[in-house]
Amino acid sequence: MGIIQDIFSYPFRGSGKYMILIGTLLAVAAELVKFAPLFGGVASLLLAAYLTATYFEIIETTATGSDEAPMFPNVSSVWEDLVWPFLKSVIVALVVFSPVAIYLWAVPDEAVNPVIALCLLGFSVAYFPMAMLAVVVLGYLGAMSPHVVFPAIFRAGGLYWLAVFLVVLIAMAKRFLGALLEGSPLLGTVLLAGVAIIATMLNGRTLGIVYRERQEAMGWI
Numbered sequence: 001m002g003i004i005q006d007i008f009s010y011p012f013r014g015s016g017k018y019m020i021l022i023g024t025l026l027a028v029a030a031e032l033v034k035f036a037p038l039f040g041g042v043a044s045l046l047l048a049a050y051l052t053a054t055y056f057e058i059i060e061t062t063a064t065g066s067d068e069a070p071m072f073p074n075v076s077s078v079w080e081d082l083v084w085p086f087l088k089s090v091i092v093a094l095v096v097f098s099p100v101a102i103y104l105w106a107v108p109d110e111a112v113n114p115v116i117a118l119c120l121l122g123f124s125v126a127y128f129p130m131a132m133l134a135v136v137v138l139g140y141l142g143a144m145s146p147h148v149v150f151p152a153i154f155r156a157g158g159l160y161w162l163a164v165f166l167v168v169l170i171a172m173a174k175r176f177l178g179a180l181l182e183g184s185p186l187l188g189t190v191l192l193a194g195v196a197i198i199a200t201m202l203n204g205r206t207l208g209i210v211y212r213e214r215q216e217a218m219g220w221i
Contacts, residue, residue: 003159003209006067007166011201014068019054020197022072026050027193049086051196055204056085059136062208063215069201088135092144096131097124126153129167130160133207138220148220155217156210163206170199 011020026047053073061070075081100120104112130153131144138148153160174195211218 003162004166007202007205007209010069010205011198015071016069016201018071019069019201020194023051023054023197023200024190024194027196028189045086046082049082051200052086052089053082054197055089055200056136058201058204059133059208059211062205063137063211065212088141089132091141092131092135093128095144096128097121100124125168126164129164129203129207129210130156133211134220136207137211152218152220155219156214157217159213160210163210166206167203170202174199 010016029043050073053075057070057073073081100117100123103117103120107113127149130149134143134148134152135141137143142148174192177195178192215221
């Protein structure tokens with residue numbers, strides 16, 4: 001099976017279909033209660049934490065050789081299995097995208113150079129998947145540092161750049177679909193919830209394959 005075919009068929013293999021169904025129902029429930037004081041915010045955070053735990057588990061199971069989606073993330077401790085992975089993903093995103101965010105914040109709108117802004121954004125987009133993969137595989141936040149990430153990017157070769165392209169493509173498709181369904185609140189909520197779960201699974205599978213296929217060259221463990 002080709003890598004691209006493997007990635008895009010992954011959500012529908014094994015327990016993937018049940019994961020999509022349950023995740024979609026949870027996302028719709030979170031959307032319906034999001035305007036409720038406190039409860040809505042808690043529900044949204046729990047859903048985000050669940051998606052992150054799913055993402056981490058897919059990377060880990062793929063990296064260790066599994067070809068089918070896991071049933072559900074293993075949750076024995078809310079902090080360790082839900083909250084902490086979610087916080088790690090947020091911290092990685094904040095750190096990696098901070099150069100472009102700081103530039104846009106520090107420079108007046110009329111003085112922003114679009115070439116510089118796009119270069120900074122491009123750097124962050126290229127750096128983020130490997131930084132996230134390093135944090136998941138190695139288990140600590142310091143793994144997103146340049147001395148770990150840059151050598152791994154070069155050693156992973158073209159497969160990593162294919163992964164970056166697929167991650168960006170999936171994000172763009174999700175955004176396009178969101179704009180397309182903006183006028184259909186109920187249908188849009190259900191479809192976008194399902195798409196969010198599928199996108200999470202595709203991204204996790206993609207990064208897991210990068211590590212599985214290039215782990216010896218990357219030399220992390």
